[in-house]
Amino acid sequence: xxxxxxxxxxxxxxxxxxxxxxxxxxxxxxxxxxxxxxxxxxxxxxxxxxxxxxxxxxxxxxxxxxxxxxxxxxxxxxxxxxxxxxxxxxxxxxxxxxxxxxxxxxxxxxxxxxxxxxxxxxxxxxxxxxxxxxxxxxxxxxxxxxxxxxxxxxxxxxxxxxxxxxxxxxxxxxxxxxxxxxxxxxxxxxxxxxxxxxxxxxxxxxxxxxxxxxxxxxxxxxxxxxxxxxxxxxxxxxxxxxxxxxxxxxxxxxxxxxxxxxxxxxxxxxxxxxxxxxxxxxxxxxxxxxxxxxxxxxxxxxxxxxxxxxxxxxxxxxxxxxxxxxxxxxxxxxxxxxxxxxxxxxxxxxxxxxxxxxxxxxxxxxxxxxxxxxxxxxxxxxxxxxxxxxxxx
Amino acid sequence: xxxxxxxxxxxxxxxxxxxxxxxxxxxxxxxxxxxxxxxxxxxxxxxxxxxxxxxxxxxxxxxxxxxxxxxxxxxxxxxxxxxxxxxxxxxxxxxxxxxxxxxxxxxxxxxxxxxxxxxxxxxxxxxxxxxxxxxxxxxxxxxxxxxxxxxxxxxxxxxxxxxxxxxxxxxxxxxxxxxxxxxxxxxxxxxxxxxxxxxxxxxxxxxxxxxxxxxxxxxxxxxxxxxxxxxxxxxxxxxxxxxxxxxxxxxxxxxxxxxxxxxxxxxxxxxxxxxxxxxxxxxxxxxxxxxxxxxxxxxxxxxxxxxxxxxxxxxxxxxxxxxxxxxxxxxxxxxxxxxxxxxxxxxxxxxxxxxxxxxxxxxxxxxxxxxxxxxxxxxxxxxxxxxxxxxxxxxxxxxxxxxxxxxxxxxxxxxxxxxxxxxxxxxxxxxxxxxxxxxxxxxxxxxxxxxxxxxxxxxxxxxxxxxxxxxxxxxxxxxxxxxxxxxxxxxxxxxxxxxxxxxxxxxxxxxxxxxxxxxxxxxxxxxxxxxxxxxxxxxxxxxxxxxxxxxxxxxxxxxxxxxxxxxxxx
Numbered sequence: 001x002x003x004x005x006x007x008x009x010x011x012x013x014x015x016x017x018x019x020x021x022x023x024x025x026x027x028x029x030x031x032x033x034x035x036x037x038x039x040x041x042x043x044x045x046x047x048x049x050x051x052x053x054x055x056x057x058x059x060x061x062x063x064x065x066x067x068x069x070x071x072x073x074x075x076x077x078x079x080x081x082x083x084x085x086x087x088x089x090x091x092x093x094x095x096x097x098x099x100x101x102x103x104x105x106x107x108x109x110x111x112x113x114x115x116x117x118x119x120x121x122x123x124x125x126x127x128x129x130x131x132x133x134x135x136x137x138x139x140x141x142x143x144x145x146x147x148x149x150x151x152x153x154x155x156x157x158x159x160x161x162x163x164x165x166x167x168x169x170x171x172x173x174x175x176x177x178x179x180x181x182x183x184x185x186x187x188x189x190x191x192x193x194x195x196x197x198x199x200x201x202x203x204x205x206x207x208x209x210x211x212x213x214x215x216x217x218x219x220x221x222x223x224x225x226x227x228x229x230x231x232x233x234x235x236x237x238x239x240x241x242x243x244x245x246x247x248x249x250x251x252x253x254x255x256x257x258x259x260x261x262x263x264x265x266x267x268x269x270x271x272x273x274x275x276x277x278x279x280x281x282x283x284x285x286x287x288x289x290x291x292x293x294x295x296x297x298x299x300x301x302x303x304x305x306x307x308x309x310x311x312x313x314x315x316x317x318x319x320x321x322x323x324x325x326x327x328x329x330x331x332x333x334x335x336x337x338x339x340x341x342x343x344x345x346x347x348x349x350x351x352x353x354x355x356x357x358x359x360x361x362x363x364x365x366x367x368x369x370x371x372x373x374x375x376x377x378x379x380x381x382x383x384x385x386x387x388x389x390x391x392x393x
Numbered sequence: 394x395x396x397x398x399x400x401x402x403x404x405x406x407x408x409x410x411x412x413x414x415x416x417x418x419x420x421x422x423x424x425x426x427x428x429x430x431x432x433x434x435x436x437x438x439x440x441x442x443x444x445x446x447x448x449x450x451x452x453x454x455x456x457x458x459x460x461x462x463x464x465x466x467x468x469x470x471x472x473x474x475x476x477x478x479x480x481x482x483x484x485x486x487x488x489x490x491x492x493x494x495x496x497x498x499x500x501x502x503x504x505x506x507x508x509x510x511x512x513x514x515x516x517x518x519x520x521x522x523x524x525x526x527x528x529x530x531x532x533x534x535x536x537x538x539x540x541x542x543x544x545x546x547x548x549x550x551x552x553x554x555x556x557x558x559x560x561x562x563x564x565x566x567x568x569x570x571x572x573x574x575x576x577x578x579x580x581x582x583x584x585x586x587x588x589x590x591x592x593x594x595x596x597x598x599x600x601x602x603x604x605x606x607x608x609x610x611x612x613x614x615x616x617x618x619x620x621x622x623x624x625x626x627x628x629x630x631x632x633x634x635x636x637x638x639x640x641x642x643x644x645x646x647x648x649x650x651x652x653x654x655x656x657x658x659x660x661x662x663x664x665x666x667x668x669x670x671x672x673x674x675x676x677x678x679x680x681x682x683x684x685x686x687x688x689x690x691x692x693x694x695x696x697x698x699x700x701x702x703x704x705x706x707x708x709x710x711x712x713x714x715x716x717x718x719x720x721x722x723x724x725x726x727x728x729x730x731x732x733x734x735x736x737x738x739x740x741x742x743x744x745x746x747x748x749x750x751x752x753x754x755x756x757x758x759x760x761x762x763x764x765x766x767x768x769x770x771x772x773x774x775x776x777x778x779x780x781x782x783x784x785x786x787x788x789x790x791x792x793x794x795x796x797x798x799x800x801x802x803x804x805x806x807x808x809x810x811x812x813x814x815x816x817x818x819x820x821x822x823x824x825x826x827x828x829x830x831x832x833x834x835x836x837x838x839x840x841x842x843x844x845x846x847x848x849x850x851x852x853x854x855x856x857x858x859x860x861x862x863x864x865x866x867x868x869x870x871x872x873x874x875x876x877x878x879x880x881x882x883x884x885x886x887x888x889x890x891x892x893x894x895x896x897x898x899x900x901x902x903x904x905x906x907x908x909x910x911x912x913x914x915x916x917x918x919x920x921x922x923x924x925x926x927x928x929x930x931x932x933x934x935x936x937x938x939x940x941x942x943x944x945x946x947x948x949x950x951x952x953x954x955x956x957x958x959x960x961x962x963x
Contacts, residue, residue, distance in 0.1 A: 071915075077927070078755070078757065079754075079756070079927075082756055085756075098915040099915065100914065100915055105646065105651055106910055106911065109911065112441070113441075113818055114822060116441070116822075117443065117822035117828075119822055119831070131649055135649075135650060181736070182737070216643060216646070216647055217642065217643045217647070218646060219646050222646075249630075251646075254928050254933065255627075261733055261734075261735065262524075262527075262734050262735025262736065263529050263735040263736030263738075264527060264528050264529045282732070283732065286733060373649060374650060375649075379647070379649055380648075383647070392633065
């Protein structure tokens with residue numbers, strides 16, 4: 001940890017010596033070493049982690065200044081991302097951050113079309129659709145950047161191939177969520193086997209009032225369910241039980257949360273935990289959340305730099321910021337997104353989950369493995385089996 | 394009035410080769426057909442058209458046309474559309490007659506209210522119904538406490554048809570009322586003098602005279618039935634109901650990455666539905682001059698006296714308003730001021746203004762609202778100007794050019810938003826001349842104007858249709874040039890149609906989202922994109938607050954316009 005905590009004294013006019021042949025634009029594929037050195041002037045005091053100041057930061061910043069802006073396409077909604085964006089803006093006022101929040105399909109459509117047309121497009125992609133992100137990497141749309149911050153990411157969150165890197169920035173669990181007022185506390189299932197039992201025993205109470213993602217219409221739903229199959233041999237019994245309980249399928253987490261809150265639904269299976277955390281604070285009487293004890297799947301918001309990015313240095317700056325302790329702490333404390341960095345601090349972190357669940361936490365790795373979710377034959381076969389199990393073909 | 398007017402009199406100023414008119418037709422054709430042709434091209438490939446590996450393949454057609462779900466969805470859409478026409482068009486016509494031609498009390502308040510469903514976003518409306526009359530809606534729970542159970546189900550086909558029909562009544566209302574305003578009142582008065590009750594006058598005199606508007610409304614409503622997305626998504630999905638647009642939505646994820654070719658096939662199947670609609674319409678309309686009732690003599694419009702029928706009329710109007718406006722809007726309003734709702738929640742304990750506070754904190758909110766209003770008011774006005782040019786092109790020109798235009802203008806509206814938005818993105822990206830437009834709102838404005846062309850143009854055409862040729866001929870005989878005739882005679886006579894069109898286009902632009910979804914950027918977001926962004930944050934609270942704000946803004950705009958003298962009626 002070669003960083004120094006500077007309290008607005010230091011100026012860093014002696015930058016680390018520029019690498020030969022670099023000029024002001026370091027090559028996109030060259031590794032940037034984290035050298036020790038004098039720090040850059042700090043921005044006015046920000047609560048949170050001490051600034052990790054490295055010489056490479058200053059170099060990068062100098063290279064990024066002529067670029068002037070960084071365009072980010074993301075599926076993280078603006079409100080959740082606001083603290084991170086504000087911090088970036090305060091830290092690097094010379095770099096304008098343009099943040100566009102889109103849903104995952106729109107992000108994919110927009111970025112692939114723009115790249116094919118060669119027009120100005122995003123510099124950084126940050127999306128929770130892991131399969132689509134990895135597909136874009138595979139198709140050569142993603143570039144490579146060995147961020148110095150990446151050392152602190154867990155192994156599953158790192159995708160590093162020649163000319164391609166992608167990082168899993170969070171680890172968000174799929175949880176059991178329920179309406180506390182309508183489901184008695186002793187009935188809350190601890191794991192998936194108990195869930196099957198609950199659905200079979202209490203069909204009268206739960207009929208038409210259980211919900212989960214539709215794997216046919218929701219990429220997240222398919223990702224989760226395909227992992228369920230590998231982790232839980234009795235998954236198809238669960239599907240049958242869900243079918244008997246007339247499970248309601250949706251694509252939008254917002255809709256499911258709304259219906260659980262109103263009591264139209266009582267139990268949600270595989271609901272994304274990070275969305276529920278804020279509700280646990282504002283609406284503690286209504287919402288309850290448990291992580292299944294036999295296994296809990298976690299997905300990650302994957303970030304990468306566009307290969308043909310017109311502003312590679314600003315992009316790197318943003319990616320560094322996203323992966324830095326400072327940025328990840330913000331994600332933990334203010335955005336409640338379970339950041340993946342091993343030393344992130346806050347109430348909602350991946351390491352916290354790891355401590356709680358041990359090896360029962362099953363992160364979906366940021367790797368080519370995810371691509372088998374895009375195998376059309378497998379997908380259609382799964383969907384057909386799912387419909388049959390639900391009794392709805 | 395049934396005799397054919399010799400063409401030398403109806404087309405005195407159509408030159409042998411009317412280049413101006415051909416140019417307009419060509420421009421409209423390019424605007425309208427480019428998205429369609431691109432989609433058709435995409436449907437015959439095996440991957441995105443911009444991918445190098447893509448080649449000709451009929452696989453998408455074979456898959457979709459062979460998919461049982463596709464046909465089931467098609468059937469459901471057709472049923473919904475038919476129901477909407479069967480219920481919505483007669484209701485809209487009756488409402489139009491009551492509001493425009495009779496002396497119903499409270500007209501000044503009721504008339505603007507009738508237009509509210511037009512500018513409510515469909516998804517928000519649907520959720521409003523869920524909050525109000527869903528299984529644990531506040532009205533449902535109240536009824537449950539009285540009679541023990543909830544006697545209706547807001548999810549499912551019957552509810553979807555009824556709610557869709559009711560919320561599309563304003564479309565019929567708008568076209569029929571504009572037409573009715575220009576109908577010669579002497580005809581109705583004659584009938585009244587002979588002792589006919591108001592409903593008889595409506596059925597036998599007024600409504601037949603506005604047959605073009607009725608037919609258009611029916612076609613449009615039927616088409617909109619296929620276009621429905623928000624309502625079936627919220628009200629149909631929980632009942633396992635699939636319509637064409639939600640089937641299309643499914644295709645964006647079914648195979649992991651969106652399958653553009655299959656989406657294109659489904660989009661084309663909807664466009665194909667419009668073909669017969671327009672042909673039937675043209676066939677039934679026949680002679681245009683039968684419907685010209687603005688004649689050379691000046692006439693004052695006097696409303697029909699309803700007498701004892703006024704209470705029946707009032708009941709109809711108020712009942713419709715309650716079901717279509719008060720219920721969903723009430724649901725949304727309530728949702729915007731409560732922390733929680735539903736089973737086991739005592740409403741008085743959860744009232745809060747937090748959601749509005751949260752909204753104020755939301756990034757880019759003010760900018761989004763300002764962009765939306767500017768787009769609606771300024772963009773809308775420019776659009777109406779363009780539509781007027783197209784309308785004047787069709788005016789008094791009985792050649793095939795008119796028939797071609799009639800068919801073409803519906804096409805952009807027929808392409809579902811999910812695919813239309815993509816098509817516009819691709820056109821802007823891959824046509825080099827258009828690329829620079831992306832960074833401003835011009836690209837968005839062009840896309841919106843093309844999609845809503847049919848709507849805006851129709852109100853103007855309806856008004857133009859009712860201008861009798863004698864007025865223009867008189868001016869011509871006095872020596873005025875064609876341009877002057879248009880400027881000083883024709884256009885002023887259709888000013889009600891122009892204003893109606895502007896109002897409608899404003900409301901549509903405010904509500905629109907999917908057409909421009911890929912064209913927005915930082916700085917050009919609108920309320921629609923904000924709503925989608927808020928959706929991601931989970932829960933309806935902020936969306937409800939934003940909807941309330943948006944309805945308030947449009948209502949204020951409407952009220953101001955009315956105050957300043959824009960009159961919906963004379």
